[in-house]
Each structure stands twice: as structure tokens, then as C-alpha cells.
Amino acid sequence: xxxxxxxxxxxxxxxxxSIILKWLQTEYGCEVxxxxxxxxxxxxxxxxRKKAEMLGIKPENIYIEDVREEFVxxxxxxxFRGNALYEGEYMLGTSIARPLISKRLxxxxxxxxxxxxxxxxxxxxxxxxxFELAAYALNPDIKVIAPWREWDLTSxxxxxxxxxxxQIPIAKDKRGEAPFSVDANxxxxxxxxxxxxxxxxxxxxxxxxxxxxxxDAPDTPEIITxxxxxxxxxxxNGEAMSPATIxxxxxxxxxxxxxxxxxxxxxxxxxxxSRGIYETPGGTILLQAHRGIEQITLDSGAxxxxxxxxxxxxxxxxxxxxxxxxxxxxxxxxxxxxxxxTGTVTLKLYKGSVFVVARDSEHSLYSEAHVTFEExxxxxxxxxxxxxxxxxxxRLKLLxxxxxxxxx
Numbered sequence: 001x002x003x004x005x006x007x008x009x010x011x012x013x014x015x016x017x018s019i020i021l022k023w024l025q026t027e028y029g030c031e032v033x034x035x036x037x038x039x040x041x042x043x044x045x046x047x048x049r050k051k052a053e054m055l056g057i058k059p060e061n062i063y064i065e066d067v068r069e070e071f072v073x074x075x076x077x078x079x080f081r082g083n084a085l086y087e088g089e090y091m092l093g094t095s096i097a098r099p100l101i102s103k104r105l106x107x108x109x110x111x112x113x114x115x116x117x118x119x120x121x122x123x124x125x126x127x128x129x130x131f132e133l134a135a136y137a138l139n140p141d142i143k144v145i146a147p148w149r150e151w152d153l154t155s156x157x158x159x160x161x162x163x164x165x166x167q168i169p170i171a172k173d174k175r176g177e178a179p180f181s182v183d184a185n186x187x188x189x190x191x192x193x194x195x196x197x198x199x200x201x202x203x204x205x206x207x208x209x210x211x212x213x214x215x216d217a218p219d220t221p222e223i224i225t226x227x228x229x230x231x232x233x234x235x236x237n238g239e240a241m242s243p244a245t246i247x248x249x250x251x252x253x254x255x256x257x258x259x260x261x262x263x264x265x266x267x268x269x270x271x272x273x274s275r276g277i278y279e280t281p282g283g284t285i286l287l288q289a290h291r292g293i294e295q296i297t298l299d300s301g302a303x304x305x306x307x308x309x310x311x312x313x314x315x316x317x318x319x320x321x322x323x324x325x326x327x328x329x330x331x332x333x334x335x336x337x338x339x340x341x342t343g344t345v346t347l348k349l350y351k352g353s354v355f356v357v358a359r360d361s362e363h364s365l366y367s368e369a370h371v372t373f374e375e376x377x378x379x380x381x382x383x384x385x386x387x388x389x390x391x392x393x394x395r396l397k398l399l400x401x402x403x404x405x406x407x408x
Contacts, residue, residue: 004116004143006031008109010101010131013048015170017120019159020147021055022166024118027151033061033112035105039097040068040186040244055168063108067100068186072243075100075322076187080283080290081231081341082306082334084314090264091280091287092317093188098127099322102134106142116143123149126269130320137323180207180277186247188260188280199265199275210251210279214258214352221350223357224253226289228345231338233286247282254281257349269319285347285354292345292356296364302337309333 007024011017011034024032034057036048045064052062075096086092105117117135121127123146132144153159163170181193189210196203205213226246227235233246241249254260260281268274294303309330316327343361347354369379 003028004030004114004145006033006109006112006114007116007118007145008033008035008105008112008114009118010105010120011036011048011052012120013045013051015163015168016159018051018055018168019153019163019166020118020120021052021057022168023147023151023153023162024145025056026166028145030116031061031114032057033063033108033114035063035065035101035108037101037104038064038066038068039071039100040248041184043184051169061112063104065104067104068244069242071097071100071186072247076247076283077232077243078331078335079317080286081338082313082330083287083291083294083310084317085287085310086314086318087264087266088311089262090266090276090278090318091188091262091283092314093185093278093280093283094127094183094190095130095318095320096187096322097185098130098320099134102131103138105131106135106138109139109142116145118145118147121146121148124268124270124272125274126318126320129269130322133320134323179204182209184210186244186251187283188278191277192274196275196277203263203277207277208261208279211255211261211281212258214261217256217258217351219351221348222253222257223346223348224285225344225346226250226286227343228290228293229342231290231335231341233289247286250282250285252282253349254285254354257354258352259349259354260284261352285349288354288356289345289347290341292347292359293341293343293361295356296359296366297340297343297361298337299365306334306337 007028007030009017009021009024009032011021013036021032021034024030034048034052036045038045049062049064053059079092079096084092086095108114109117119128119131121131128146128149132146135142135144153162160170179195180191183190191207196207225237226233227238232243234240236246236249260279260283262278262280264278265273265275313327313330313334316322316324316330321327340363342363343359345356346358348357367379369376
């Protein structure tokens with residue numbers, strides 16, 4: 001690959017991406033543009049601007065953007081229409097943020113005339129795959145630079161030496177080994193590495209940052225109602241809210257009640273297993289609520305088909321194929337299923353758990369007249385069940401008759 005002339009770097013303002021920024025300048029002698037996304041990680045982002053300026057980045061080449069609404073509306077909500085869970089448990093909080101970051105990296109590259117993008121993902125994880133597959137899907141000619149796969153800064157000591165040599169400020173808490181690595185956005189917090197690497201050891205309490213310990217949560221349950229329109233949450237307790245505002249509010253409910261903790265050993269796309277501690281408070285509430293409204297508005301055939309494709313859909317997102325035709329095809333099927341997923345769901349939040357306790361919709365398929373144990377006024381003829389059973393039993397009878405005949 002020829003040396004890039006101008007690179008757009010996914011930049012957090014932290015030590016590692018600051019080292020990457022300087023490394024790009026010294027290794028390639030190229031101009032660097034920084035992109036810092038506010039995904040709801042809860043950090044002040046203006047320091048990233050000051051750090052970039054200190055490292056010689058021109059003000060017009062520093063992009064800091066609040067993408068929380070786009071993140072929830074165009075990425076999180078579509079994924080939640082599919083009830084996506086990777087390997088049955090993980091709610092894909094890190095996975096779903098990467099295609100948005102890559103999208104903006106590629107767009108900024110086009111706006112600024114850059115011929116390359118760069119990220120700070122290591123060569124062992126999934127994020128390198130997600131960033132790069134998304135970038136190539138959006139611009140097949142873009143160059144992607146992954147410093148962790150190229151440089152010789154292979155230890156913490158060498159990273160700090162490089163930082164000191166290039167006058168990159170090192171916070172006091174960065175000189176020692178961090179106890180674990182954290183990735184956060186509006187949907188979740190992910191903690192991995194160091195003290196968490198042995199899955200036989202229980203995670204220390206201090207790892208959890210977004211939720212109270214369920215044992216310390218309020219002793220009184222809290223009841224909330226979430227309104228849905230065509231599969232997307234639109235209100236809480238009757239108050240209309242934007243997508244990001246809804247997720248922010250649900251995060252607070254989940255934090256308060258200790259909801260959404262997950263200790264999980266997953267299969268990375270690159271082939272190894274890894275252990276992560278995930279906190280997805282608002283997402284856990286939202287998933288239960290969405291399934292609750294689907295229970296009364298989604299036809300059984302449509303619902304069962306949708307559930308059958310969910311593992312494949314979740315795997316595509318986890319592996320970085322958000323912009324693939326197969327994910328878009330599955331999304332079209334999922335979105336079609338949501339046309340009548342409109343109504344309200346009432347939930348009880350209590351000590352780490354969320355329970356659906358009521359659902360209501362003008363689009364409901366639930367018929368009390370058909371299901372009642374009392375008089376149904378002719379809504380259902382129970383004698384019809386006999387023929388239904390006989391037809392479904394026919395092939396079983398023929399199989400049994402054959403087997404009995406062959407045994408004689």
C-alpha cells in the first residue's frame with residue numbers, strides 16, 4: 001500500500017489514539033484529520049479538540065460531532081426491531097456503533113480529500129473487522145490504516161516511551177496498568193481484559209459502572225409504560241420523546257434498578273473466546289418491552305420466522321456486516337413484520353429484573369372471545385379441533401402403521 005497523503009483518524013482524545021495520531025504523522029508524514037463521535041459515552045469531548053490542536057491538527061481538521069440521535073434512530077432501533085442477541089445473550093452494544101463511526105470516517109474523508117482512514121482497534125479483536133468491512137463497503141477505494149497491526153510499539157512501556165519522546169501528555173493513572181479496558185456508548189458499557197481475563201474468577205464489583213448492584217436497588221418495584229409505533233419506542237409514561245432521549249431515560253431506570261448486567265464469554269469473529277462484562281440497562285428494558293408488544297400484534301407465522309432468522313441477523317452485526325446485502329435483506333423482512341407493532345407495554349422494574357405485566361394495542365390479534373374459558377357466544381367451534389388433529393396425525397399414523405408392519 002502506498003503511503004497515504006491525508007488520513008481521517010477515529011480519535012477519542014485518549015492516550016492510545018493520541019499516540020496513533022503522532023505515529024501517523026511521523027511514520028507517514030501525512031496530514032491527519034480527527035473525528036470524535038459523541039455516542040453517549042458520557043465523556044466531555046472538548047478536551048479531545050484541545051489535545052488534537054496541541055498535537056498540531058488544524059482547527060478545520062478537527063471534527064467533533066454529536067451523533068446520538070442518528071446512532072439510536074438509524075442503528076440501535078433497527079437492530080431492536082429484530083430482537084437481536086448474539087449467542088443468545090449479548091445485545092451488540094459495541095458492534096452496532098462501529099458502522100456509524102466508519103460511515104462518518106468515510107464521509108469526512110470525501111469532504112476533506114483524504115485518501116485513508118485509521119482506527120485504534122487491535123489485531124486480536126472484532127472491531128478491526130467491523131471498522132474495515134464497513135469502510136470498504138462504503139468506499140472500495142479507501143485505504144485503511146490499523147497501527148496496532150503495523151507498528152513495533154508492542155508493550156505498554158514502549159507506548160509510554162513513544163508518548164514521552166513526542167511530548168504527548170500522560171495522565172498519572174495511565175502510567176500503571178489499567179485494571180480493565182472500557183468501551184461505552186448510549187446503548188451499553190463493555191469491560192474486558194486484565195482482571196477480567198480469567199473466566200473462572202468473579203468480576204470485581206468496581207467493574208460495574210452503569211448500574212447499581214441489584215441487591216442494593218430499591219426494595220419497591222417501579223412501573224413504567226413504553227409506547228411503540230411500528231416497532232420503535234416513541235414514548236415513556238405517555239410522554240413523546242426522541243430516540244436518544246428515550247434510551248437515555250431507560251438507562252436511568254435500568255441504572256436505578258440494577259438491570260442489564262451480563263458476564264459473558266463470547267466467540268470472537270477472529271476465532272478466539274473472550275470474556276466481557278456488559279451493562280445494557282436501557283436496552284434490556286427496551287428488548288423486553290418490544291417482545292411484549294409483539295406478543296399481541298405479531299402473527300405467529302411472522303413471529304416464528306422472525307425469531308428463526310434472528311441468530312443470523314445478530315451474527316452479521318457482530319461480525320461487521322451491517323452494510324452487507326444479506327443484512328439489508330433481513331432488515332427489510334424484519335421491518336415488514338413491524339407494520340402493526342404499535343401500542344403500549346407496561347413493565348415492572350425490580351432488583352435487576354424487568355417484567356412485562358400488561359400490553360395494549362388497537363392492532364392486537366388477541367381475541368378474548370376465542371380464548372375465554374367462559375361462554376364464547378359461538379366464536380369458536382370446539383368440534384373443529386377433531387378434524388384438525390386427525391389431519392395432523394395422518395402422517396404419524398402412517399409411520400406407526402409401517403413400523404408395526406415391519407416388526408411382524
